[in-house]
Structure formats: C-alpha cells, structure tokens
Amino acid sequence: MRTIISMLCCTLAAAVPAAAENLILDEIVVRGQKESPREESLTIREVRESPARDMGEALRQVEGLSYVRKGAIANDVVIRGLQRDNINVLIDGVRLYGACPNRMDSPAFHFDFAEVEQIRIVKGPYDVENAGSLGGLVDAVGKKPKKGFGSDLSFTYGSYDSINASGTASYGTDRLDGLLGYAYKYSKPPESGDGKRITEIYPATSNNRYRPGSIDSTAYEINTGWARFGINPTDNSRTEFSYSYQDADHVLYPYLLMDADYDRTHRFNWSYRIEKLSPLVSEVKLQAYWNRVKHLMDDRYRETSNPDNAALMYRTFLTRNYFMSTLAETET
Numbered sequence: 001m002r003t004i005i006s007m008l009c010c011t012l013a014a015a016v017p018a019a020a021e022n023l024i025l026d027e028i029v030v031r032g033q034k035e036s037p038r039e040e041s042l043t044i045r046e047v048r049e050s051p052a053r054d055m056g057e058a059l060r061q062v063e064g065l066s067y068v069r070k071g072a073i074a075n076d077v078v079i080r081g082l083q084r085d086n087i088n089v090l091i092d093g094v095r096l097y098g099a100c101p102n103r104m105d106s107p108a109f110h111f112d113f114a115e116v117e118q119i120r121i122v123k124g125p126y127d128v129e130n131a132g133s134l135g136g137l138v139d140a141v142g143k144k145p146k147k148g149f150g151s152d153l154s155f156t157y158g159s160y161d162s163i164n165a166s167g168t169a170s171y172g173t174d175r176l177d178g179l180l181g182y183a184y185k186y187s188k189p190p191e192s193g194d195g196k197r198i199t200e201i202y203p204a205t206s207n208n209r210y211r212p213g214s215i216d217s218t219a220y221e222i223n224t225g226w227a228r229f230g231i232n233p234t235d236n237s238r239t240e241f242s243y244s245y246q247d248a249d250h251v252l253y254p255y256l257l258m259d260a261d262y263d264r265t266h267r268f269n270w271s272y273r274i275e276k277l278s279p280l281v282s283e284v285k286l287q288a289y290w291n292r293v294k295h296l297m298d299d300r301y302r303e304t305s306n307p308d309n310a311a312l313m314y315r316t317f318l319t320r321n322y323f324m325s326t327l328a329e330t331e332t
Contacts, residue, residue, distance in 0.1 A: 042119040044143075053162070053187070055108035055119070059138065064123055070255035072190050072198065072219040074109040079123055082135025090130065091116070091140040092242070093287060094269050099295035099328040100260075104253055108138065110246055110265045110293060112183040112224040114154065114166035117143045142228065142242065145170035145177035160219070162187035178229045185222040189215070189252065198254045207303045207311055208257060214301035220251040237274040243267065252301070258324055259301055264294040291332045298325035 040062055052058035056067040056075030067075040068083065079087055089096055089107035098105035122137040130137060149171050156164040166183035189197040197216065202209035226244035233239070248263040269289040277284060299305045305323040307315050314323070 038123050040121045040123075042121070044113060044116055044118065047113050047116075047119075051158070053164070053185070055111070055113070055138075055140070056106060058113075059108075059119070059121065062121055065121065070104065071251065071253040072187055073185070073222075074104070074106055074220075074251065074253070076103055076106040077108055077138055079121070079136035079138075086135035088130050088137045089140075090137070091267075092142045092269055093139070093271070094267065094289040094291065095130070095332060096267070096291055097293070097330050097332055099263070099293040099330045100297065100326075101328060102256065104256060104258075104260060104297060105248075105251075105263050105293065105295055109248075110263070110267070111140060111244065112166065112185075112222075112226075112246070113164075114152075114168060114181055114183045115142055115224070115226055115244065116140045143168065143170075143179060143181075145172040145179040145228065145230065147172045147174070147177075160188040160190050172230075175232050176230070179227070181226045183222075183224045185220065187219045189217075189219045199252060201254055207309065209303050210254075210301055211303060211306060217252070217301065218250045220248065222246065222248040222251075234274075236276050237272070239272040240270070242269045257302070257304070258297040258299045258326070261296040261298060261300075262294075264292075266290075266292045289332075292329065294327075294329045296325070296327050298322035 042059065042062060046061070047058045052060075054073045054075055056077045059065045059077055060067055064080050066078045068078060069075050076083055077087055077089065084103060091111050096107040096110055098107050098109065118141045120137070120139040120141065122139070124136060125134050150169070152166075152168045154164070154166045156162075158164075163184065163186045165185075166181065168179060168181040170179040171177065189199045191197050198219075199210045199215045199217075224244065224246045226242065228240065228242040230238060230240045244265075244267040246263065246265040248260065248265075251260040251263065253259050267289070268291070269287070271285065271287040273283065273285045275283045300322040303309050304312070305318060305321065306312070307318040309315055312318075
C-alpha cells in the first residue's frame with residue numbers, strides 16, 4: 001500500500017511542470033438545433049407594420065407558421081404543416097368557424113386587425129383548455145377600453161388601390177367602460193412579378209378562367225363594425241358584452257372554382273369573471289357566445305357560367321347568371 005502511494009506521488013509531481021506549459025488548442029465548434037418555443041405572441045403593432053392583408057398572412061412572420069393562399073385575402077393558417085380542423089381559431093375565447101364547406105372563408109377572416117390587441121399562438125397539442133387543438137391554437141385578444149377618453153385612427157393605401165382604414169373610440173371609468181370601432185378594406189386584384197393579375201392565372205383553354213369583364217374587378221370589399229362594454233360590479237369581478245358585424249362583398253378566390261358573392265358574420269360574446277373567491281378558488285369564469293356566418297358563392301365571374309362559351313356542352317341550359325352556386329350558413 002505504501003509503494004502505491006509513493007508511485008502516485010511521484011507521477012503527480014512529474015506531471016506538474018508539463019501542466020504549466022502553454023498549449024494551443026484547435027478551434028472548437030459546437031452545433032445544435034434551435035428549439036422553437038411552444039407559445040408565442042404577436043402584437044397589433046407588429047401586424048400593422050407588416051404588409052399583411054389578413055390574419056393568416058400576418059402570422060407567417062412567426063416561426064413555424066405559414067398559410068394557404070386562395071386569393072387576395074382570407075388566407076388559411078397553417079401551423080407546423082397542420083391546418084383546417086386541426087387548428088383552433090378563437091377571439092376572446094370564442095370559437096369561430098367559417099361557413100363554406102371548402103373553407104373559402106377561413107375562421108381568421110371573420111375578424112379585423114383593428115379589433116385585436118394581441119394574438120397568442122400555441123404550437124402543437126399543448127392547449128388542454130380547448131378540444132381539437134392538435135396542430136395548435138390561434139387566440140386573438142380583443143382591445144380593452146382604458147380609463148378616460150381614447151381614440152385610434154389608422155389609414156393605409158397601397159398597390160392595386162388597396163385600402164385598409166380603421167378607427168376606434170373608447171371611454172372608461174373605474175366601474176364602466178365602452179369601445180366602438182369600424183374598419184374598411186378594399187383592393188383590386190394583386191399582380192405577380194411578371195405583371196399578371198391573380199385573375200389571369202388560368203390558360204385560355206381553361207373554363208375556370210375569369211371572364212374578360214371580371215379580370216380587373218374588385219378583389220374584395222369588407223366593412224366591419226364592433227362594440228364592447230364592460231362593468232366592474234366589485235373590485236374583484238367584471239362582466240363584458242361585445243358584438244361584431246362583418247359584411248364582405250365580392251371576394252375573389254382564383255384558387256377555387258367559385259367566388260364569394262357575400263359573407264355576413266355576426267358575433268356576440270358575454271363573459272363574467274370573479275377572482276380571489278377563497279384560498280382554494282382563485283378564479284371563476286362564465287362565458288356564453290353566439291356566432292352566425294352566412295356565405296353565398298357562385299361562378300358568375302368565370303367562363304363556366306358564360307352561355308357564349310362554345311366549349312361548354314351545357315351552355316344552352318344556362319338560364320341564370322351562374323352555373324354553380326352554394327349558400328352555406330353556420331351557427332355556434
């Protein structure tokens with residue numbers, strides 16, 4: 001045992017001078033994969049500073065999110081490759097659905113930027129509060145009135161005669177508050193890099209191409225109005241009422257076989273929240289809402305409804321200004 005200890009001491013003593021020498025090391029490279037956060041948020045200021053026309057297009061600046069473009073507006077949100085019914089779209093906790101069976105009017109299309117203060121995005125099936133969020137959750141949080149008088153005006157004019165205008169006015173006290181808002185959107189068909197409009201994507205042999213008189217027509221025209229009122233009965237409770245109406249006319253969808261003649265959307269929401277009831281109950285919330293979307297689409301702007309189109313075998317039977325038409329309505 002003594003021999004072993006002596007040998008170890010000699011070895012360590014001999015290694016000390018070598019450790020004092022300067023050593024030149026090769027470059028050390030550490031590689032890794034960035035993990036995208038499961039939950040992110042987007043403020044309305046970030047949305048307005050982007051060239052986005054709707055919520056689906058605005059969310060693409062968030063990592064892991066993209067969209068399906070069907071026209072100049074009403075883009076459908078995609079989270080990590082999942083879309084449609086795998087994604088929940090909420091506004092102030094209210095679940096929203098479009099009326100079209102083919103998702104022509106995506107849920108995010110039915111509320112305006114100006115209504116929203118912040119957008120919360122949850123990626124993946126981590127939202128246990130709302131069933132159906134396999135791909136993720138998009139939760140828009142509406143603007144809340146602040147104390148005193150307040151107003152907000154916004155106007156943007158861009159290419160293709162696009163207009164995005166909105167205005168809100170609010171007033172609040174310790175017990176009562178209210179907010180009124182209005183937004184207007186309009187645009188002609190956008191063009192691609194080669195100068196072609198989105199209404200000119202089909203070849204001359206396609207019956208789904210737009211009629212000559214519809215190629216440069218309005219791409220969309222949308223009016224949205226909303227109101228929100230809140231009451232604080234006690235220091236730890238609050239109740240809110242909100243109503244919104246959207247009227248979208250003449251929305252073109254070149255990606256699809258038909259276009260929207262109109263969308264009429266009603267949204268009503270009531271909520272009551274009380275906090276700090278006891279050491280065991282931190283919060284109780286009650287909520288009731290009603291939504292209705294009415295959607296009419298047809299092919300009146302396409303060659304499929306043109307009685308002078310010799311390529312149509314059924315042209316002699318065209319007695320109306322359209323060949324295909326669908327009236328859809330949904331309530332939640």
